[in-house]
Amino acid sequence: xxxxxxxxxxxxxxxxxxxxxxxxxxxxxxxxxxxxxxxxxxxxxxxxxxxxxxxxxxxxxxxxxxxxxxxxxxxxxxxxxxxxxxxxxxxxxxxxxxxxxxxxxxxxxxxxxxxxxxxxxxxxxxxxxxxxxxxxxxxxxxxxxxxxxxxxxxxxxxxxxxxxxxxxxxxxxxxxxxxxxxxxxxxxxxxxxxxxxxxxxxxxxxxxxxxxxxxxxxxxxxxxxxxxxxxxxxxxxxxxxxxxxxxxxxxxxxxxxxxxxxxxxxxxxxxxxxxxxxxxxxxxxxxxxxxxxxxxxxxxxxxxxxxxxxxxxxxxxxxxxxxxxxxxxxxxxxxxxxxxxxxxxxxxxxxxxxxxxxxxxxxxxxxxxxxxxxxxxxxxxxxxxxxxxxxxxxxxxxxxxxxxxxxxxxxxxxxxxxxxxxxxxxxxxxxxxxxxxxxxx
Amino acid sequence: xxxxxxxxxxxxxxxxxxxxxxxxxxxxxxxxxxxxxxxxxxxxxxxxxxxxxxxxxxxxxxxxxxxxxxxxxxxxxxxxxxxxxxxxxxxxxxxxxxxxxxxxxxxxxxxxxxxxxxxxxxxxxxxxxxxxxxxxxxxxxxxxxxxxxxxxxxxxxxxxxxxxxxxxxxxxxxxxxxxxxxxxxxxxxxxxxxxxxxxxxxxxxxxxxxxxxxxxxxxxxxxxxxxxxxxxxxxxxxxxxxxxxxxxx
Ligand SMILES: Nc1ncnc2c1ncn2[C@@H]1O[C@H](COP(=O)(O)OP(=O)(O)OP(=O)(O)O)[C@@H](O)[C@H]1O
Ligand SMILES: [Mg+2]
Numbered sequence: 001x002x003x004x005x006x007x008x009x010x011x012x013x014x015x016x017x018x019x020x021x022x023x024x025x026x027x028x029x030x031x032x033x034x035x036x037x038x039x040x041x042x043x044x045x046x047x048x049x050x051x052x053x054x055x056x057x058x059x060x061x062x063x064x065x066x067x068x069x070x071x072x073x074x075x076x077x078x079x080x081x082x083x084x085x086x087x088x089x090x091x092x093x094x095x096x097x098x099x100x101x102x103x104x105x106x107x108x109x110x111x112x113x114x115x116x117x118x119x120x121x122x123x124x125x126x127x128x129x130x131x132x133x134x135x136x137x138x139x140x141x142x143x144x145x146x147x148x149x150x151x152x153x154x155x156x157x158x159x160x161x162x163x164x165x166x167x168x169x170x171x172x173x174x175x176x177x178x179x180x181x182x183x184x185x186x187x188x189x190x191x192x193x194x195x196x197x198x199x200x201x202x203x204x205x206x207x208x209x210x211x212x213x214x215x216x217x218x219x220x221x222x223x224x225x226x227x228x229x230x231x232x233x234x235x236x237x238x239x240x241x242x243x244x245x246x247x248x249x250x251x252x253x254x255x256x257x258x259x260x261x262x263x264x265x266x267x268x269x270x271x272x273x274x275x276x277x278x279x280x281x282x283x284x285x286x287x288x289x290x291x292x293x294x295x296x297x298x299x300x301x302x303x304x305x306x307x308x309x310x311x312x313x314x315x316x317x318x319x320x321x322x323x324x325x326x327x328x329x330x331x332x333x334x335x336x337x338x339x340x341x342x343x344x345x346x347x348x349x350x351x352x353x354x355x356x357x358x359x360x361x362x363x364x365x366x367x368x369x370x371x372x373x374x375x376x377x378x379x380x381x382x383x384x385x386x387x388x389x390x391x392x393x394x395x396x397x398x399x400x401x402x403x404x405x406x407x408x409x410x411x412x413x414x415x416x417x418x419x420x421x422x423x424x425x426x427x428x429x430x431x432x433x434x435x436x437x438x439x440x441x
Numbered sequence: 442x443x444x445x446x447x448x449x450x451x452x453x454x455x456x457x458x459x460x461x462x463x464x465x466x467x468x469x470x471x472x473x474x475x476x477x478x479x480x481x482x483x484x485x486x487x488x489x490x491x492x493x494x495x496x497x498x499x500x501x502x503x504x505x506x507x508x509x510x511x512x513x514x515x516x517x518x519x520x521x522x523x524x525x526x527x528x529x530x531x532x533x534x535x536x537x538x539x540x541x542x543x544x545x546x547x548x549x550x551x552x553x554x555x556x557x558x559x560x561x562x563x564x565x566x567x568x569x570x571x572x573x574x575x576x577x578x579x580x581x582x583x584x585x586x587x588x589x590x591x592x593x594x595x596x597x598x599x600x601x602x603x604x605x606x607x608x609x610x611x612x613x614x615x616x617x618x619x620x621x622x623x624x625x626x627x628x629x630x631x632x633x634x635x636x637x638x639x640x641x642x643x644x645x646x647x648x649x650x651x652x653x654x655x656x657x658x659x660x661x662x663x664x665x666x667x668x669x670x671x672x673x674x675x676x677x678x679x680x681x682x683x684x685x686x687x688x689x690x
Contacts, residue, residue: 384493389529392489393543393599394517394550403542407533407582 006183006213007063008045012038014183015150023153024122033134038150044143053141056327056359057269057298062241065211067183081173082205084233084424090169090201097177098184098214099154112164112196118155118187129157133189133219136247137275145245148217152187155216158200160226162193169199169420174216176236178208186216190230194223194251199418201231204264209237211266216244224278225253231421233428236264238295245271252278259416260287261425262297263432269298276303276310276338285314286415288429291324291356292436298327305338305368314345317412319405320356321436331363334371341371349379350408352401402433442467442638443488443607447499450487457483459663460499465607470639472649474674475660476682481642482526484660485611488640489523490516503607517543518550520606524596524613526642531583536595539583540565540602547603568601571631573624589616597628608632609640614648626651646678661685 015038024030046063047054081104083092093115094104100117109115121129136145160166174186192198204214214236222228236242242265250256262268274283289297303312318326328347349358360377382404390400409429416422443465450458457480465471475481487494488501490513500509508516531539545555556564569576574594584592593613600608610629614622629639629652641652649657649671657673658665659682666685667673 383529385529386531388489388491388513389525389531390539390543391513392491392517392523393539393603394514394547395543396514396546397512399542399546400514403534403539404531407531411533 006065006067008042011046011147011151012042018151022151023119024127027122027127029131030122033131034150037146040139041143041146041150044140044146047143053300053329056329056361057267057296059267061267062213065181065213065241067181067211067213081175082203083173084171084201084203085169085420089420090171092171092173093156094173094175095154095156095186096175097180097182097212098174098186100156110166110168112161112193113166113170113198114159114161116157118157118189119153121157129189133221134187136219142245142271144215144243145217148185148187148215148245151185152217153185155187155189157189158191160192160196160198162223163195164193165196166198169201169418172200172202174202174204174214176206176208176210176212176214176240178206178210181211183213183215186214188216188218190218190220190228192220192222192226192228192254194226196223196226197229198227199229199231199421201233201421204232204234204236204242206237206240209239211239211241213241214243218244218246220246220248220256221251222248222254222256223251226251227255227257229418230256230258231416231418232258232260232262232270233424234260234262234264234268234270235428236268238264238266238293240265242268244269246273248272248274248283250274250276250278250281250283253280254278255281256283257417258283258285258287259413259421259425260289260299261428262287262289262299263291263428265295265297267296267298269300271300271302273302274304274312275306276312277306279307279309281307282311284415285312285316286412287316288409288412288425289316289318289326290409290429290432290436291318291320291326292322293324294322295324296327297324298329300327300329302331303333303343305332305334305341305343307337308339308341310338311342312344313342315412315415316347317409318347318349318358319352319409320349320358321352323353323355325356326358328358328360328377329363330361330375331365332373332375334364334366334368334373336367338368339370341368341373343371343373345375347377348408350405351379351381352405402430406430406433442504443640444502445499446502448484448487448496448501449498450483450494450496452483452494456497457494457663458487461660461663461665463658463665465638465640467638468633468635469655470633470641470652472641472643472654472657472671472674473660474643474657474677475685479661480663481660482611485523485526485609485640485642488516488521488609489513514546515550517603517605518547522600522603522605522608524593524600524608524610526611526615528584528592528596530585530587532585534583536579536581536583536598537565540579540599543599544602565602568598572598572601572628574598590618590621593617594621594625597625600632601628604632606636607638607640609642611642612644613641614643614645622648623651646674649674659685
């Protein structure tokens with residue numbers, strides 16, 4: 001087992017060692033893409049506080065951490081795998097330490113849905129992967145995505161055909177095996193055919209409490225009049241580094257509906273970039289995060305309104321206790337030709353301890369004149385008057401606080417249309433409140 | 442039942458209550474009247490245990506027990522209820538959830554059996570009917586979007602459900618129309634019993650036509666300056682507080 005520290009040089013060394021046996025190593029174009037990306041990563045390095053986009057989130061704890069090279073980690077046969085939804089209403093795909101496990105995944109996919117593992121596609125003699133899906137706009141702002149492209153070892157390529165309404169929820173389990181301090185760079189590609197509807201739920205969790213670094217990148221395209229509901233339940237252990245970047249292209253009349261619930265990780269950073277480049281395209285970027293102890297949770301979003309009549313709404317709510325830190329950065333760019341844009345953004349954080357901290361940076365850049373845009377960011381302590389009111393009726397301090405925090409977060413969950421998911425998020429919120437008793441201020 | 446002895450309290454270092462003595466026996470209704478800023482709400486909040494107010498001298502006995510060190514929820518469990526001058530809005534928490542949690546928390550405190558969902562619904566239906574409160578109000582978030590009068594009525598519903606030994610009503614009549622005033626008064630009179638006591642804070646003699654007090658006290662500048670029978674309220678309405686505001690702080 002090779003132990004790797006994790007500064008820039010270490011990642012580059014890791015690339016040098018593994019490039020000849022990464023999936024698709026015999027594809028010339030891919031080697032070129034990987035080489036180009038590692039060079040880009042080499043130029044920029046790991047993001048630091050000097051970069052605007054990483055002003056509030058430091059990767060120093062990651063740099064100090066030693067990781068071992070990823071190993072093939074099959075689980076013991078009797079290890080039970082978490083499942084969010086009953087098999088009757090969902091199909092589940094399983095990734096262990098970033099590697100697709102065919103044996104653990106449900107075998108029959110709903111009609112109109114195809115799924116292949118990235119490694120299998122790249123290694124399959126006649127790889128038909130659309131290379132353009134691996135390049136990002138503003139690549140120079142995304143060194144970790146470059147690193148991902150250079151080192152990507154697996155992931156899923158999920159396609160929904162035209163005009164299908166996928167009834168079953170597609171649950172994707174990203175499980176840490178708990179066996180190694182590993183790093184994994186998964187690359188996922190989702191395409192939703194025109195007129196289709198699908199629900200994808202990604203679940204990050206693991207067996208054990210070990211450190212690992214997951215650096216995922218997901219590229220999504222949603223075609224005309226299609227809707228993708230993309231939900232995430234991020235509940236990795238409090239030692240994990242969970243970084244992901246999602247790039248979404250929304251077609252004409254199509255909708256990207258996203259909800260992110262984050263309770264996990266030592267450091268979680270979720271980037272979501274949405275391009276609304278076709279008329280009547282829309283996105284919902286909602287979420288809640290809860291942090292305690294030394295957790296750090298960063299949600300950074302960017303929405304580009306590029307044509308007239310596009311809509312975006314965003315409601316993020318967070319609750320922090322202990323020494324936890326929250327970061328919200330939300331950029332909305334209304335390009336010159338994007339008249340009749342509607343963009344509403346709000347971020348609200350509640351701080352349950354004096355040591356908890358939140359940084360919020362809403363940014364509106366508006367170059368069109370006929371738009372309706374709003375944003376609001378607030379953070380504050382729990383409402384003392386409300387707390388006293390509840391206590392004066394007999395509720396204990398803890399009960400009253402739980403009730404208020406629960407109501408505060410549940411409000412954000414209202415945006416979720418899928419009832420099963422809504423219930424799931426509400427349960428996660430009340431579980432969190434139960435298991436994370438208020439740390440003394 | 443309630444014995445307040447030489448009670449001094451301050452907020453942010455500013456003395457507000459300056460030696461209050463007040464005894465309320467079981468079965469009695471007392472009214473406190475007094476000018477704005479005289480300390481009426483402060484007294485009510487101190488009784489309910491709000492910790493922004495610091496008791497610097499004196500004490501409070503409730504049923505013979507010193508309650509000055511008890512948390513607000515413990516006082517509620519002991520049977521003290523405060524109807525707020527300004528009831529607080531609690532977004533996202535429905536009236537039903539809140540009432541059920543509150544009632545069961547108090548019952549647990551007293552070592553009583555909790556009510557299950559069915560029993561609770563049955564009980565609350567009865568109360569809303571008595572108080573002329575529409576059932577859909579129960580499904581709404583506590584006080585959110587309620588009119589001023591509805592908020593007051595909602596506090597009275599809470600009182601009816603929690604059935605306290607001592608109810609302190611801080612200007613529950615202000616903002617109520619005449620019909621609502623009667624409903625609230627009826628609700629209070631229902632609570633009035635041998636073993637309960639009520640402390641009414643009000644600016645208007647009108648309420649006292651419906652809730653007839655055994656004693657009326659004038660609170661001015663942090664002290665009770667005069668006590669008398671229900672006719673004192675009439676006198677105050679006529680003459681105002683000029684006679685009582687003379688004392689310097
Ligand atoms: N948190 C506080 N900080 C500073 N001063 C306060 C605070 N709370 C109350 N006071 C002051 O204490 C005094 C008494 O206030 P209180 O609310 O008890 O009066 P009140 O008799 O209820 O008046 P009203 O008839 O207007 O309701 C007022 O001068 C008020 O400004
Ligand atoms: Mg008052």
